[in-house]
Amino acid sequence: MASLVCEVLKIPKAIRDSMIAHCIDGLPDEACGLVAAASSGASTPALVEKCYLTKNAARSAKLYAVDPLEHLKADRDAESNGLEIVGVFHSHTHTEAYPSPTDVAQAPDPTWHYILISLKREMPVVRSYLIRDGKITEEEVVVVG
Numbered sequence: 001m002a003s004l005v006c007e008v009l010k011i012p013k014a015i016r017d018s019m020i021a022h023c024i025d026g027l028p029d030e031a032c033g034l035v036a037a038a039s040s041g042a043s044t045p046a047l048v049e050k051c052y053l054t055k056n057a058a059r060s061a062k063l064y065a066v067d068p069l070e071h072l073k074a075d076r077d078a079e080s081n082g083l084e085i086v087g088v089f090h091s092h093t094h095t096e097a098y099p100s101p102t103d104v105a106q107a108p109d110p111t112w113h114y115i116l117i118s119l120k121r122e123m124p125v126v127r128s129y130l131i132r133d134g135k136i137t138e139e140e141v142v143v144v145g
Helices: 013-025 066-078 101-105
Strands: 008-012 034-037 050-054 083-092 113-118 125-132 135-144
Touching: 008 013, 008 113, 008 125, 013 034, 013 083, 013 113, 013 125, 013 135, 034 066, 050 083, 050 125, 066 083
Parallel strands: 008 135, 083 113
Antiparallel strands: 034 050, 034 083, 113 125, 125 135
């Protein structure tokens, strides 16, 4: 299955807001979820079409792990809707929206978008990265709609 890789990630405002709310609701622990986009593989820039709010199986303020059963359900739902999982998001409760060494070490797919939501400041900060062979590349996040 082709995966989307680009330098711009478009996120509808309603989905971005849902992701932020999920992260705030998860406090004091990190929260996490998955994002899906069209599975054509030709879309540039990628447009997040669906968000799956998942449990943090690690139940930690410093680590996250998407619940495996919820990941499977999200993957099946995305596929049944002509989408594919193209990334993961999680919160940083007290640090900037930048991948930690643990985030880099645990990045499961070099084609995924790694969206970080920092709750360090009064206003949440949303940033996205590509992580390939340990190299972190920030991509532009464009909020649409």
